[in-house]
Amino acid sequence: MSAAELTDAQDRRAPAGAAPVGPGRLPWRREAVAMLVGFAVLALLPFVFTDSYSRHVLIMVFIYAVVASNWDLSLGYGGVFNFGHIALFGIGVYAYSLLTKLAGMDPWIAMAAGGVSAVVAAVAVTIPILRLKGIYIILVTFGFAQLVMQVIISQSEYTGGTQGLVRIPTLYVFDHNMVRDAKFAYFYIALGLLVLSTVFLRAFVRSRAGISIVALRDNEEYAVSRGISLVRQRLITLAASAFFTGVAGAFYAAYQRNASVEVFGMSLATIILSMVLLGGTGTIYGAIIAAFVLTVFSEAMADFGAWRPMITAVLILVVMLAYPGGIFGMLKSATGVFSRRWSPPS
Structure with missing residues (x-):
């Protein structure tokens, strides 16, 4: 049964005004408890990793996790091949700067x-792709990213062009000295951003709007015939995936205190897309987990030089071939096996 048909069946059983609950979905109270425990563990990490470098790596993990999980909303849940998503991050960087x-x-x-x-x-890039499909969406959104980068380069009087901007004003927390606290404050600001983004994304995908975009992804013709607007839902999806991506870009600029056109490059886009795919599309949590895995794994192999990206690529291929559902799919399978093994006999 497709997502659209499943939604139709669930709508008949759901109370008026409430979003239907899909079979096999973790109840929201249990998910909220699991999320609270997970983020509480993360909040304790600065007391374990007290050096600036380790905290820097974790801060970058949080930034990447926000961007990747929001990309997963449009790509994994919405099925929109938005290759201009990384440009939204860059726009946040330069808007703040x-x-x-x-x-x-x-x-x-x-x-x-x-x-x-x-x-x-x-919203601006969504308008020309409202009725497009497949490769045409990729071309338009990729072209949009390149256009934004060229505009920034051409306006070098304000943006610094290819040289970028430096000494950008940073954030503040009352009179706290954020420069000499070994990145303690930056860590919790980044973690807070990840928490807010994740709560928003999970609430969105559990809402009727989230169910509608999945229905359109799985069976567009049937979903449209049931009254779901393709134009409205695609616009909502891309707009919803943009806000925290832009905020993450702004925080990145405040944290690094510089802005460069490299944020629009294919290198960063490839890294973030790898996190979405490796974690498992249509999960949100998978992209966050993959951000941790790839960033920490990459930093651990810093001494490997040119071999580092190749080893990382092999890791991604092995996981994707063994578990097409990504890391999150692998964890769900392992959890299912563990539950069956330790469940009491009936």
């Missing part, structure tokens, strides 16, 4: 503005 450095805006307000700028850009 220009607003704080040139306009003198408060950094916290500028970070929120980075998310809003990304949403506006997502």
Whole structure:
């Protein structure tokens, strides 16, 4: 049964105004408890890893996890091959940089503005792809990313062009010195961003809007015949995946204190896309787990030089061939085996 047919059947059983609950889906209370425990464990990591380098790696993990999990919303759940997603991250980087450095805006307000700028850009790129499919969406969204990069390069008087911007104003927490605390404050700001993003994404995919985009992905003709608007849902999906991506870009600029057109490059896009695919599309949590695995694994192999990306590519291929559902699928399979093995006989 397709997602659209399943949705139709569940709608008849669900109370009015409530989103239907799919079979096999973890009840939201249990998911909330599991999420709370997971993030509580993460919150203790600065007391385990007290050096600046380890905390820096974890901060980058959180940033990548936010971008990858939001990409999974449009790619995995919505089935929209939006290859301009990384441009939304870059727009957040430059929106924050220009607003704080040139306009003198408060950094916290500028970070929120980075998310809003990304949403506006997502809506703009969605309009030409509303009726497109497949390779045409990839071409338009990829072209959009390149267009944004060329605009930034051409406006070098403000953006710094290929040289980028440096000494960008950073965030502040009252009178706390964030430069000399071994990245303690930055860690919790990044973790807070990941928490907010994850809660939003999981709430969205559990809502009727989330169920609708999955129905469109699985059986577009049937979903449209049941009254689901392709145009509206595609617009909502890309806009929803843009806000925290833009905020993550703004935080990245505040944390690194520089902005460069490299954030629009294929290198970063490949890394983030690898996290989405390796974690398992249509899961949200898979992209977050893969961000940890790939970032930590890559840093652990720093001494391997040119061999590092090749070894990482082999790791991705092995996991994807063994478990097409990615790391999250592998964990679900392992959990199922463990549950069956330890369940009491009936």
